[in-house]
Amino acid sequence: MEFAESKAIYLQIAEFIEEKILAGDWPADERIPSVRDLAASLGVNYNTVVRTYEFLQQQEVIFNRRGLGYFVGLEAQERVRQRQREEFTHKIIPELFRKMELLSFSLEDISALYKNK
Amino acid sequence: MEFAESKAIYLQIAEFIEEKILAGDWPADERIPSVRDLAASLGVNYNTVVRTYEFLQQQEVIFNRRGLGYFVGLEAQERVRQRQREEFTHKIIPELFRKMELLSFSLEDISALYKNK
Amino acid sequence: MEFAESKAIYLQIAEFIEEKILAGDWPADERIPSVRDLAASLGVNYNTVVRTYEFLQQQEVIFNRRGLGYFVGLEAQERVRQRQREEFTHKIIPELFRKMELLSFSLEDISALYKNK
Amino acid sequence: MEFAESKAIYLQIAEFIEEKILAGDWPADERIPSVRDLAASLGVNYNTVVRTYEFLQQQEVIFNRRGLGYFVGLEAQERVRQRQREEFTHKIIPELFRKMELLSFSLEDISALYKNK
DNA sequence: GTGGTCTAGACCACC
DNA sequence: GTGGTCTAGACCACA
Numbered sequence: 001m002e003f004a005e006s007k008a009i010y011l012q013i014a015e016f017i018e019e020k021i022l023a024g025d026w027p028a029d030e031r032i033p034s035v036r037d038l039a040a041s042l043g044v045n046y047n048t049v050v051r052t053y054e055f056l057q058q059q060e061v062i063f064n065r066r067g068l069g070y071f072v073g074l075e076a077q078e079r080v081r082q083r084q085r086e087e088f089t090h091k092i093i094p095e096l097f098r099k100m101e102l103l104s105f106s107l108e109d110i111s112a113l114y115k116n117k
Numbered sequence: 118m119e120f121a122e123s124k125a126i127y128l129q130i131a132e133f134i135e136e137k138i139l140a141g142d143w144p145a146d147e148r149i150p151s152v153r154d155l156a157a158s159l160g161v162n163y164n165t166v167v168r169t170y171e172f173l174q175q176q177e178v179i180f181n182r183r184g185l186g187y188f189v190g191l192e193a194q195e196r197v198r199q200r201q202r203e204e205f206t207h208k209i210i211p212e213l214f215r216k217m218e219l220l221s222f223s224l225e226d227i228s229a230l231y232k233n234k
Numbered sequence: 235m236e237f238a239e240s241k242a243i244y245l246q247i248a249e250f251i252e253e254k255i256l257a258g259d260w261p262a263d264e265r266i267p268s269v270r271d272l273a274a275s276l277g278v279n280y281n282t283v284v285r286t287y288e289f290l291q292q293q294e295v296i297f298n299r300r301g302l303g304y305f306v307g308l309e310a311q312e313r314v315r316q317r318q319r320e321e322f323t324h325k326i327i328p329e330l331f332r333k334m335e336l337l338s339f340s341l342e343d344i345s346a347l348y349k350n351k
Numbered sequence: 352m353e354f355a356e357s358k359a360i361y362l363q364i365a366e367f368i369e370e371k372i373l374a375g376d377w378p379a380d381e382r383i384p385s386v387r388d389l390a391a392s393l394g395v396n397y398n399t400v401v402r403t404y405e406f407l408q409q410q411e412v413i414f415n416r417r418g419l420g421y422f423v424g425l426e427a428q429e430r431v432r433q434r435q436r437e438e439f440t441h442k443i444i445p446e447l448f449r450k451m452e453l454l455s456f457s458l459e460d461i462s463a464l465y466k467n468k
Numbered sequence: 469g470t471g472g473t474c475t476a477g478a479c480c481a482c483c
Numbered sequence: 484g485t486g487g488t489c490t491a492g493a494c495c496a497c498a
Contacts, residue, residue, distance in 0.1 A: 067483030
C-alpha cells in the first residue's frame with residue numbers, strides 16, 4: 001500500500017479499514033487481521049498498526065477479544081456510515097460549494113465531470 | 118480566526134490570503150498587511166506569518182519590496198485561480214465522486230443540497 | 235460472568251472461587267466444578283480455568299485428586315480469610331484513606347453510605 | 352519515581368498528574384512539563400510520557416497549544432474531582448463494603464484504623 | 469524549543 | 484498464537 005505524505009500513516013490505515021467495513025468487505029463481528037499480519041502486509045511497523053487499532057477501538061469501530069484478536073464492531077458499518085455522511089454533508093459539501101463559487105464552477109460543470117468520469 | 122487541527126496553521130493562513138486575492142479583495146500590486154499586523158490580528162506567532170509569506174512568495178503569489186512590505190503579485194489572481202481550478206478538477210472532484218459512491222450520495226442529492234444552501 | 239478489563243481473567247475467576255469458599259458455599263474437601271464445566275459456565279477458554287486452578291493449587295486453596303478432580307483444601311477457608319484480612323488492613327484501607335483525603339470524604343460520609351447501602 | 356508492576360507506567364504517570372491537579376498544585380491553564388522534561392525527571396522513555404499526555408488529552412484533562420506544550424484544562428480540577436468521586440462512591444465503596452462483610456470487618460473497625468493512622 | 473510520528477526490537481501476560 | 488507496553492533513537496513540522 002502507498003501512503004500519502006500529508007497524513008499520518010496510522011490514520012490512513014484507519015481509513016483503509018473503515019472503507020473495508022463501509023463496503024461490507026469486513027462484516028460485523030468478523031475477525032480482522034492480527035496486528036503483526038497487517039503490519040507485514042502493509043509494510044509498516046508493528047507499532048503503527050497498534051496505533052491504528054487503538055484509535056479505531058476508541059472510536060468503537062472495532063473491539064478486542066483478549067488473546068484472540070480484533071473484531072469488527074457490531075454496529076460498526078452503520079456507525080462509520082453515519083459519521084462519514086454527517087461529515088460529508090456538513091463539512092465536505094459546504095466547502096465544495098464555497099470553492100465552486102470562488103472558482104466559478106457551476107453545478108452543471110460538476111454534472112458534466114460526473115458523467116465523463 | 119479559528120484554525121483546524123488537521124492542517125498547519127501557516128498553510129491555513131496562506132489559503133485565507135489566496136481567497137482574498139481570488140475574490141478580488143486584495144488587488145494586484147496592493148500592499149498586504151505587515152507580518153506583525155497580520156500575526157496580531159490572527160492571534161498567531163510572528164514566525165508563523167513569516168512562514169506563510171515565504172511560502173506565498175515562493176509560489177509567486179506575493180512579492181517583497183524591501184523596506185516597504187509585501188505586495189500582491191501582478192498575475193496573482195489568475196495564477197491562483199488556475200492552480201486551484203486544476204486542483205479542483207483533478208483532486209477534489211475525483212475524491213468527491215469516490216466518497217459519493219461509498220456513502221450512497223447521488224448527483225441529485227448534491228443538487229438538492231446546492232439549492233437549499 | 236462479566237470480566238473487568240483491568241485484571242487478568244484467570245485472577246478474577248480465582249477471586250470468584252475464593253469468595254465461594256469464604257462465604258462457606260464451597261466447604262472444605264468438597265469437589266469443585268471440573269475445568270471444562272467451569273469454563274463453559276463462565277464462557278471462557280479452557281486454558282484460562284486451568285490457569286486459575288493451578289494458581290489456587292499453588293496457593294494451597296484447592297488440591298487435586300488424580301482422576302477425580304479438584305477439591306477445596308482442608309484449611310482453605312481460614313487461610314483465604316487470613317490472607318485477605320491482611321491485605322485489607324495493610325493495602326486496601328491505607329489506599330482508601332488516601333483517596334478519602336484527596337477527594338474530601340470524611341469518615342461520616344462513609345458511615346452514611348454504609349447505612350444507606 | 353517508583354512504579355508498580357501491576358499497572359502500565361503511562362497510566363501511573365497519568366494518576367500522578369491527576370493528583371497534582373486535584374491537589375491544586377497545577378492550576379488551570381498552567382503549562383505542565385514538556386514531554387522530554389517529564390520523561391527525564393521520571394526516568395522513563397519519551398514515548399511513555401507521550402502516551403500519558405495523549406491519554407489525558409483525550410480525557411480532556413490537559414490540552415495542547417501547538418509548538419508551546421501541554422496545559423492544564425480549564426475545568427480539569429473539577430472534572431477529575433467529579434470523575435474520581437463518582438468512581439469512589441459507585442465502585443470503590445461498594446466493593447469495600449462487600450469485602451468488609453466477607454471478612455467480618457465492622458464500621459467500628461474501620462473507624463479505629465482511621466484514628467490510628 | 470515544542471509535540472507528532474515512525475522504525476526496530478524487546479519482553480510480558482494472556483488465551 | 485494474540486495484543487500491551489516499553490525502550491531507544493530518529494526525523495519532521497511547527498511556533
